[in-house]
Amino acid sequence: MTQKKNITFDDIAQYTHFSKTTISRYFNNPDSLTLENQQIISDALVKLNYKENKVARILANGKTEFVGILIPNLYLHYYSEMLNQILATYETYGYKFLVFIGHENAETERQYIQELLAYKIEGLIVLSHTLSSRELADLQIPIVTIEREDQYVCSINTDNYMGAIQATSLLARHNCDILIHINTPTADNIPAYGRIQGFMDFCKENNIKNRIFCHKTENTYDSSLQYLKDILEELETTYTGMRKGIFVSNDTHANILLNLIVRKYGRLPDDYYIIGFDDSPVAREAVIPISTIGQQIDRIANEAVSLLVSQMNERKKRKPVPLKEPIHKTITPILIRRETTEKEDLPENR
Amino acid sequence: MTQKKNITFDDIAQYTHFSKTTISRYFNNPDSLTLENQQIISDALVKLNYKENKVARILANGKTEFVGILIPNLYLHYYSEMLNQILATYETYGYKFLVFIGHENAETERQYIQELLAYKIEGLIVLSHTLSSRELADLQIPIVTIEREDQYVCSINTDNYMGAIQATSLLARHNCDILIHINTPTADNIPAYGRIQGFMDFCKENNIKNRIFCHKTENTYDSSLQYLKDILEELETTYTGMRKGIFVSNDTHANILLNLIVRKYGRLPDDYYIIGFDDSPVAREAVIPISTIGQQIDRIANEAVSLLVSQMNERKKRKPVPLKEPIHKTITPILIRRETTEKEDLPENR
DNA sequence: TTGTATGCGTTATCAG
DNA sequence: CTGATAACGCATACAA
Numbered sequence: 001m002t003q004k005k006n007i008t009f010d011d012i013a014q015y016t017h018f019s020k021t022t023i024s025r026y027f028n029n030p031d032s033l034t035l036e037n038q039q040i041i042s043d044a045l046v047k048l049n050y051k052e053n054k055v056a057r058i059l060a061n062g063k064t065e066f067v068g069i070l071i072p073n074l075y076l077h078y079y080s081e082m083l084n085q086i087l088a089t090y091e092t093y094g095y096k097f098l099v100f101i102g103h104e105n106a107e108t109e110r111q112y113i114q115e116l117l118a119y120k121i122e123g124l125i126v127l128s129h130t131l132s133s134r135e136l137a138d139l140q141i142p143i144v145t146i147e148r149e150d151q152y153v154c155s156i157n158t159d160n161y162m163g164a165i166q167a168t169s170l171l172a173r174h175n176c177d178i179l180i181h182i183n184t185p186t187a188d189n190i191p192a193y194g195r196i197q198g199f200m201d202f203c204k205e206n207n208i209k210n211r212i213f214c215h216k217t218e219n220t221y222d223s224s225l226q227y228l229k230d231i232l233e234e235l236e237t238t239y240t241g242m243r244k245g246i247f248v249s250n251d252t253h254a255n256i257l258l259n260l261i262v263r264k265y266g267r268l269p270d271d272y273y274i275i276g277f278d279d280s281p282v283a284r285e286a287v288i289p290i291s292t293i294g295q296q297i298d299r300i301a302n303e304a305v306s307l308l309v310s311q312m313n314e315r316k317k318r319k320p321v322p323l324k325e326p327i328h329k330t331i332t333p334i335l336i337r338r339e340t341t342e343k344e345d346l347p348e349n350r
Numbered sequence: 351m352t353q354k355k356n357i358t359f360d361d362i363a364q365y366t367h368f369s370k371t372t373i374s375r376y377f378n379n380p381d382s383l384t385l386e387n388q389q390i391i392s393d394a395l396v397k398l399n400y401k402e403n404k405v406a407r408i409l410a411n412g413k414t415e416f417v418g419i420l421i422p423n424l425y426l427h428y429y430s431e432m433l434n435q436i437l438a439t440y441e442t443y444g445y446k447f448l449v450f451i452g453h454e455n456a457e458t459e460r461q462y463i464q465e466l467l468a469y470k471i472e473g474l475i476v477l478s479h480t481l482s483s484r485e486l487a488d489l490q491i492p493i494v495t496i497e498r499e500d501q502y503v504c505s506i507n508t509d510n511y512m513g514a515i516q517a518t519s520l521l522a523r524h525n526c527d528i529l530i531h532i533n534t535p536t537a538d539n540i541p542a543y544g545r546i547q548g549f550m551d552f553c554k555e556n557n558i559k560n561r562i563f564c565h566k567t568e569n570t571y572d573s574s575l576q577y578l579k580d581i582l583e584e585l586e587t588t589y590t591g592m593r594k595g596i597f598v599s600n601d602t603h604a605n606i607l608l609n610l611i612v613r614k615y616g617r618l619p620d621d622y623y624i625i626g627f628d629d630s631p632v633a634r635e636a637v638i639p640i641s642t643i644g645q646q647i648d649r650i651a652n653e654a655v656s657l658l659v660s661q662m663n664e665r666k667k668r669k670p671v672p673l674k675e676p677i678h679k680t681i682t683p684i685l686i687r688r689e690t691t692e693k694e695d696l697p698e699n700r
Numbered sequence: 701t702t703g704t705a706t707g708c709g710t711t712a713t714c715a716g
Numbered sequence: 717c718t719g720a721t722a723a724c725g726c727a728t729a730c731a732a
Contacts, residue, residue, distance in 0.1 A: 008725055019703045024727060032701065054468040055408050056725030059708045064405065073434065075631075080430035084423065087451050096469070098446055101437050118404040119446070221634060252635070259637045266616025281425075284571060285602070287609045287637040358709055369719045374711060382717065406709030409724045 007050045016044045027052070058120070063316075067308065068116035068124040069099045070109060076252075077280045078295070079127060082146065085301030086125060092302075093309050095122075102128040113139065122315075123308045126153075129190070137326075142311035144304045149189050154311070154327045156304040157191040163293040163333040164198025164247070167275045170291070170341060171245030172208055174273050178242055179203055179210040182231060182257070183249040184217055195249050195277060221256075228257045243271045251276035251283040254290050258340065262287055274340040289338035300331050357400045366394045377402070408470070413666075417658065418466035418474040419449045420459060426602075427630045428645070429477060432496065435651030436475065442652075443659050445472070452478040463489065472665075473658045476503075479540070487676075492661035494654045499539050504661070504677045506654040507541040513643040513683040514548025514597070517625045520641070520691060521595030522558055524623050528592055529553055529560040532581060532607070533599040534567055545599050545627060571606075578607045593621045601626035601633040604640050608690065612637050624690040639688035650681050 009023040016023075018041065025032050026041045033041070044050075058064045074080045087097055098119060100112040109130050116124065123142040129149070136143050137152035145155040171179055181199040186192050196212065203210040213231050217223045235244060248254035254276030261272060268274075268288050276283050279294030307327060314320050359373040366373075368391065375382050376391045383391070394400075408414045424430045437447055448469060450462040459480050466474065473492035479499070486493050487502035495505040521529055531549040536542050546562065553560040563581050567573045585594060598604035604626030611622060618624075618638050626633050629644030657677060664670050 006725085010725080020726080021703060021728085022701090025702085028727075034701070037701085052468045053470060053725055055405060055414065055470055056708095057727075058405050059409050059710090060725075060727040062708075062727095074424070074430045075434070077427070077430075080424045080427075080433075083430075084425070084451060087424075087449060090450070096448055096465070099437060099449055100440070101434060115446070118402045120403060120405055255635060259635075262612070262637055263617075267613075282632065282635060285605060285609075285632060287612055356709085360709080370710080371712090371719055371721095372717090375718085378711080384717075387717090403709055406724090407711070409726090410709075410711035412711095412724075 006053070007048045008053075011048060012041065012044050012050060015048060016040055062120075064120045064122055065095050066116075066119055066121040067095045067097050067305075068113070068121040069097050069127070070102050070112060070124065071099065071127045072102050072104055072129065074101065077282070078278055078297070081297045082127065082301055085298045086305060089302060089305040093305060095305070095309070102130060104128070104130055106130045117141075122312045125304055125308060142308055142315065144308045144311075146300060146304055147191050149187070150191075150326070150328060151189070152326060154307055154323070156300050156307065156329050156331065158295045158300065159330045159332045160191050160194030161198040161201075162194075163277060163295075164195045165202050166333070166335045167247045167277070167293050168199050168202040168245075170275060170335065170337070171247060171273055172202070172206060174243075174245060174341060176243045176245030176273055177209065178239055178244055179208055180235065180244060180246040181210070181212045181214075181249070182228070182246065182253060183212065183214045185214055186249075192249070195247075199247055224253055225256055225260075228253060228260060232257065232260050241271070243273070245273040246275070248274065248276050251278045251280040251290060251292055254292070254340075255282045255286045258286055258288060258290060268340060270343065272340075273343075279334075279336055283336075283338070286340075288340055291338045291341040292336050294334040294336045296331050296334060303329055303331065356403070357398045358403075361398060362391065362394050362400060365398060366390055412470075414470045414472055415445050416466075416469055416471040417445045417447050417655075418463070418471040419447050419477070420452050420462060420474065421449065421477045422452050422454055422479065424451065427632075428628055428647070431647050432477065432651055435648045436655060439652060439655040443655060445655070445659070452480060454478070454480055456480045467491075472662045475654055475658060492658055492665065494658045494661075496650060496654055497541050499537070500541075500676070500678060501539070502676060504657055504673070506650050506657065506679050506681065508645045508650065509680045509682045510541050510544030511548040511551075512544075513627065513645075514545045515552050516683070516685045517597045517627070517643050518549050518552040518595075520625060520685065520687070521597060521623055522552070522556060524593075524595060524691060526593045526595030526623055527559065528589055528594055529558055530585065530594055530596040531560070531562045531564075531599070532578070532596065532603060533562065533564045535564055542599070545597075549597055574603055575606055578603060578610060582607065582610050591621070593623070595623040596625070598624065598626050601628045601630040601640060601642055604642070604690075605632045605636045608636055608638060608640060618690060620693065622690075623693075629684075629686055633686075633688070636690075638690055641688045641691040642686050644684040644686045646681050646684060653679055653681065 009020045012023045013020045023041060026038060030038055069086060071079055071083060074083065098116055098121065102109040109128055126136060126143060126145045127148065133145065133150050133152040143153045145153055147157050168179060181196065183196055186196060215227060217227045248257060254274055258274055261268060274290060276290050276292040279292045283290040283292045307329065359370045362373045363370045373391060376388060380388055419436065421429050421433060448466055448471065452459040459478055476486060476493060476495045483495065483500050483502040493503045495503055497507050518529060531546065533546055536546060565577060567577045598607060604624055608624055611618060624640060626640050626642040629642045633640040633642045657679065
């Protein structure tokens with residue numbers, strides 16, 4: 001006994017002897033009906049098994065409540081957790097998200113954006129790096145980017161510089177003889193460059209001997225492994241006997257380095273101090289839990305959506321005042337101390 | 351100099367002196383126009399900077415090309431990778447995905463489903479475990495589930511049983527004195543139960559001494575850590591000197607166990623053989639790369655969407671023939687041998 | 701508090 | 717090959 005077809009306001013109107021408009025008001029402005037009539041309609045809805053149709057509503061009022069998300073991948077925990085947190089804001093703001101994975105291909109991403117525009121998204125959150133903020137700004141819709149080049153659009157970023165200072169100063173406090181920073185080539189107009197700058201500035205200001213490794217790697221595990229093997233060898237030969245404080249630009253690489261050391265010595269020798277960045281699960285789950293700079297992904301996601309929502313709301317006003325300047329907001333990361341820097345937590349004590 | 355408003359077919363029609371209908375045909379059935387006229391319209395589109403509006407199209411033809419996804423979380427790599435692969439099928443089928451994270455809360459999930467229905471999704475992919483397949487089937491829309499209870503709906507699952515056989519037989523081939531299986535309580539109507547069943551059956555058939563640990567843990571790292579610590583202690587005391595082959599039900603737990611052992615001995619002793627399940631990144635990135643049963647997430651995702659698409663297509667026919675019985679498809683996992691079972695790959699050789 | 705008429709931007713039906 | 721007209725389901729001025 002399947003339903004004949006979709007129930008519409010017309011059907012309800014007929015059934016209740018009200019007009020379509022009244023039915024519509026029941027949903028959008030129920031207080032304008034008598035309690036009695038609200039009840040009548042309410043009963044009719046269940047009786048007829050009405051299912052609302054938001055597509056029709058969109059066409060009529062222009063508000064899709066769609067937000068587009070452009071994200072490079074979900075492989076890195078950082079991105080999947082960010083997506084998770086963004087999606088969770090549905091509870092707060094009610095916006096639905098259309099997600100596209102860009103895979104770092106500019107043409108594909110442009111095509112995705114067109115598709116999103118066709119669905120009349122009200123705003124766009126961009127985590128991909130492929131398209132310039134100039135090009136994004138030309139889209140003429142509210143946009144917020146996260147941790148990427150952001151000159152012409154609003155953005156939320158981690159305070160990478162401060163994170164680097166925290167990491168470096170922690171290593172310094174442990175009286176390391178030399179501070180090492182391991183990274184990969186990073187443009188100086190993206191937030192992550194702060195990790196390098198912060199390290200450099202701190203070492204310079206405090207007159208600490210230091211060294212930066214910054215070579216290109218493929219984006220694969222094997223390539224990273226080889227990169228870190230080479231670095232470890234260099235460290236072992238050049239800085240023998242010195243206490244080495246190593247600030248690695250991300251937890252995945254920190255973990256690889258740690259594993260290489262542990263496999264060589266069966267433990268983390270006293271002359272190695274390591275700290276990563278991101279607070280990925282891999283840092284906590286490492287053979288020796290890795291100290292790290294924790295990005296507050298939940299806060300970043302919430303601020304991003306909040307900033308986007310305020311722009312979208314502005315647009316709905318009678319006389320929208322577009323932002324003169326893009327707003328850039330920064331979230332301070334959190335130092336998380338684990339065993340790779342706090343040597344008193346020995347395995348035996350656990 | 352911003353555009354006055356959205357350009358519609360009407361504007362294009364006026365501009366080109368065609369009718370709305372012809373403009374519509376240009377998009378949906380261009381061959382029915384002369385090449386000449388196609389060109390005229392095409393030129394007008396760029397001149398007027400037309401942006402298509404799929405919401406209006408949906409309302410007119412009823413095809414949203416939306417598919418809903420209900421997923422428990424994105425914290426586990428398994429889920430985020432599955433989502434990634436599902437989203438990637440956009441390239442093949444063109445369906446857009448509306449994603450909701452259920453967080454294992456039945457009421458929330460029901461509410462999400464209502465929202466999805468309001469957006470007239472054409473089908474639904476469910477990875478959450480909270481709602482029974484009975485309840486899902488009542489939704490009366492095409493549904494495919496992945497790795498969960500699936501009695502009344504179509505599903506794609508990993509062949510967990512076969513995976514367990516592969517894992518267990520690999521351990522057996524290494525002449526282990528005792529085979530251990532570590533798991534958590536699992537209902538026997540969900541696919542993952544096959545991991546336990548396969549282990550038991552293989553041991554029984556081959557008359558191998560074995561033991562199963564299957565206690566409840568919180569879903570936290572610390573709780574898992576404690577669980578595995580207890581197990582390790584038990585193994586060390588009860589099976590001293592025996593060669594232990596351990597099949598852990600997932601890579602995260604396998605990694606925790608491995609780390610406990612490595613921290614104790616500085617290496618993986620010869621009497622331990624370990625294999626996990628899932629092929630998560632953590633298995634490859636472990637201090638000693640962990641052998642595992644690799645779920646073919648890409649294939650599962652593709653089969654799931656493909657199965658869903660075929661149902662959705664059937665629905666669009668004049669005389670749809672609904673499935674008499676739900677279709678269940680199974681994907682065989684792949685044995686991935688790494689160092690925790692192939693001891694000849696010693697650290698020194700790498 | 702309720703109803704009428706019209707619009708949202710496209711597709712479908714039926715002519716020509 | 718092209719066009720007029722009626723859906724699609726709801727929202728919103730404007731009236732009453």
